[in-house]
Amino acid sequence: MSSLSQTISTIAKQEFGFSLVGIMLAEPTLTFNHYADWVEHEYYGSMEWIHSDGRKEKRMDVRTIMPSAKSVITLAYSYYTEDLPEGVLNDSSRGIFARYAWGRDYHKIIKKKLIGIIKRIEEEMGYSIEAKAYVDTGPILERTLAQRAGLGFIGKNSMLINSALGSYLFLSEIVIDQECEPIYAGRMRTTPDGVTSSGGCRTCTKCIDMCPTKAIIQPYVIDARKCISYLTIENKSSIPEEIRPLMKNRIYGCDICQEVCPWNSTKKSKSHQSDFLEADLERQAPKLIDLAQLTEEDFFERFKGTPIMRSKRRGLLRNVAVALGNWGSREAVPSLELLASDDDELIRDHAKWALRQC
Numbered sequence: 001m002s003s004l005s006q007t008i009s010t011i012a013k014q015e016f017g018f019s020l021v022g023i024m025l026a027e028p029t030l031t032f033n034h035y036a037d038w039v040e041h042e043y044y045g046s047m048e049w050i051h052s053d054g055r056k057e058k059r060m061d062v063r064t065i066m067p068s069a070k071s072v073i074t075l076a077y078s079y080y081t082e083d084l085p086e087g088v089l090n091d092s093s094r095g096i097f098a099r100y101a102w103g104r105d106y107h108k109i110i111k112k113k114l115i116g117i118i119k120r121i122e123e124e125m126g127y128s129i130e131a132k133a134y135v136d137t138g139p140i141l142e143r144t145l146a147q148r149a150g151l152g153f154i155g156k157n158s159m160l161i162n163s164a165l166g167s168y169l170f171l172s173e174i175v176i177d178q179e180c181e182p183i184y185a186g187r188m189r190t191t192p193d194g195v196t197s198s199g200g201c202r203t204c205t206k207c208i209d210m211c212p213t214k215a216i217i218q219p220y221v222i223d224a225r226k227c228i229s230y231l232t233i234e235n236k237s238s239i240p241e242e243i244r245p246l247m248k249n250r251i252y253g254c255d256i257c258q259e260v261c262p263w264n265s266t267k268k269s270k271s272h273q274s275d276f277l278e279a280d281l282e283r284q285a286p287k288l289i290d291l292a293q294l295t296e297e298d299f300f301e302r303f304k305g306t307p308i309m310r311s312k313r314r315g316l317l318r319n320v321a322v323a324l325g326n327w328g329s330r331e332a333v334p335s336l337e338l339l340a341s342d343d344d345e346l347i348r349d350h351a352k353w354a355l356r357q358c
């Protein structure tokens, strides 16, 4: 007879498409000290929500968010989608969206799956349970939990990397009030402090060397204030002028530290195709000139239900202005003139800077 843990793992994989499932007992978070140091150094920039209103303490132990918690199910959903050709990535007339944003919003899709799993667990048990489902937005150190449950190791780029599937993985968790037998999903054991000593990175430093803004200030530590992902999505104000040229054509998030990672070019990591992201150039790398024309209504129409809504039109067009400036072509001038007269001051200021680059 299979245990509750095995049943949960089978349900999550076979019925809901998760690639990796690990289960552990609800215990204090092992790498909390690294997070506390990171907060201390203010590497979070303007993401106050990452530590304010008691959210720092909550990350110490999942039992602070659900006192009845007995086990944590950690899951990874692979979203690998065929790589963009080098010619597209380096085409300065196009704006590159990060891979996770090439389609519908994963928060909604994964959350629905997690709720489906909880219902199935209840069906199997024959009674209702207390459970909470998280994907990205909860006060949880998701990578740490995933590593602890054996889903992979934390790389020098701070990504949770699975040695077969690479790092294009969405992480999520279900905290439940049932005691489950732990399932360790991997082979690589963690050290007592929860950190894989050399991890699978060994001497490789490609992500550190290739990050255009040098945001990986030391192995495993990202200064978000320098990270293109933060600057283009979470940052709601001006992008520092000295960083703008380094962003090239990345207009929404950034995957460079994953694109250069050897663990993302293994045969197995490339054998998967995401079932909800689109391999469509218009979603992945549209022409900057087209994006510059977007009105509020166009923006909503084009991006509703996708992660791009987070930056709003003003954030996206600010980034588009920077990328048009980095293109530096005379062809960009009419679009930049349009943006330089936008109602939004943030967009106007970045467009004026960009016009000076053309």
Ligand code: B12
Residues within 6 Å of the ligand: 031, 032, 033, 034, 035, 038, 047, 050, 098, 099, 100, 135, 136, 137, 138, 139, 140, 141, 142, 143, 144, 154, 157, 158, 159, 160, 161, 167, 168, 169, 170, 171, 172, 194, 195, 196, 219, 220, 221, 222, 224, 227, 229, 230, 234, 252, 253, 254, 255, 257
């Ligand atoms: C805030 C945040 C960001 C910030 C800060 C990122 C960062 N590295 O801290 C910004 C906006 C920059 C960001 C960017 C991205 N993010 Co983000 N982000 C988060 C969020 C909400 C919190 C992360 C956090 O707490 N950071 C603080 C640091 C200190 O914590 P940490 O990254 O978990 O690091 C721990 C380990 O590194 C560990 N550790 C292990 N070994 C060692 C060794 C040493 C020596 C040290 C010091 C530490 C250490 O200690 C740390 C804390 O305990 C999580 C979701 C979540 N709730 O966890 C998603 C999450 C981490 N992001 C995710 C993604 C996909 C991205 C992007 C790829 C998106 C994109 N394409 O633009 C980039 C990747 C950039 C990068 N290299 O990190 C995924 C990562 C999946 C994965 N496979 O790892 C997550 C898990 C969301 C999800 N549910 O899938 N993100």
